[in-house]
Amino acid sequence: DQQVKQNSPSLSVQEGRISILNCDYTNSMFDYFLWYKKYPAEGPTFLISISSIKDKNEDGRFTVFLNKSAKHLSLHIVPSQPGDSAVYFCATYFQGAQKLVFGQGTRLTINP
Amino acid sequence: ETGVTQSPTHLIKTRGQQVTLRCSSQSGHNTVSWYQQALGQGPQFIFQYYREEENGRGNFPPRFSGLQFPNYSSELNVNALELDDSALYLCASSRPGTVNTGELFFGEGSRLTVL
Numbered sequence: 001d002q003q004v005k006q007n008s009p010s011l012s013v014q015e016g017r018i019s020i021l022n023c024d025y026t027n028s029m030f031d032y033f034l035w036y037k038k039y040p041a042e043g044p045t046f047l048i049s050i051s052s053i054k055d056k057n058e059d060g061r062f063t064v065f066l067n068k069s070a071k072h073l074s075l076h077i078v079p080s081q082p083g084d085s086a087v088y089f090c091a092t093y094f095q096g097a098q099k100l101v102f103g104q105g106t107r108l109t110i111n112p
Numbered sequence: 113e114t115g116v117t118q119s120p121t122h123l124i125k126t127r128g129q130q131v132t133l134r135c136s137s138q139s140g141h142n143t144v145s146w147y148q149q150a151l152g153q154g155p156q157f158i159f160q161y162y163r164e165e166e167n168g169r170g171n172f173p174p175r176f177s178g179l180q181f182p183n184y185s186s187e188l189n190v191n192a193l194e195l196d197d198s199a200l201y202l203c204a205s206s207r208p209g210t211v212n213t214g215e216l217f218f219g220e221g222s223r224l225t226v227l
Contacts, residue, residue, distance in 0.1 A: 006154075036218075044155065093213065093214030099145070104152070104154050
């Protein structure tokens with residue numbers, strides 16, 4: 001039962017352009033939605049989050065959008081930089097369960 | 113401020129053996145969680161510890177057990193290893209102010225291979 005899905009295993013974007021990563025979820029009870037970034041041989045690093053009561057959160061080049069009616073989450077990176085090349089995981093958090101539920105990840109490659 | 117550190121980084125075991133993985137939480141963080149990441153998948157929640165007590169558990173059998181110590185370090189123990197236990201095991205800590213937001217600080221992980 002996959003509650004969080006990232007349907008694109010990989011994405012390739014030109015440096016300077018916008019990267020858009022997508023995520024779908026099935027459970028409406030989640031309290032927070034988060035994005036984590038993972039480089040090889042490192043643990044995931046928290047990137048940005050959004051509360052379930054909001055529809056947009058921005059932090060520098062990173063913006064997360066939440067569409068509750070469509071149960072869809074997206075991460076926009078503008079402009080994309082080579083250092084953004086990594087695997088990106090979306091995750092949901094339900095305070096009652098005290099756990100993160102992760103998607104399968106999307107490998108983002110930024111081309112010079 | 114030191115980050116989350118895990119040991120060992122890599123290890124190989126055979127089916128049926130037992131393994132203990134260790135984690136030192138980031139300074140000031142009193143909650144620790146363990147996740148299993150199989151190849152090509154996202155991390156899956158195993159359990160969480162707070163004040164040395166298990167505070168939530170995912171869909172893992174009882175042969176997965178843990179401990180949290182007074183200094184907030186933690187151990188993950190897996191008994192009767194199976195081939196499917198081969199994975200990256202991630203330890204994560206959270207500080208008191210963000211424990212209910214899902215913002216976790218992860219270690220680099222321990223990669224376990226079961227032959």
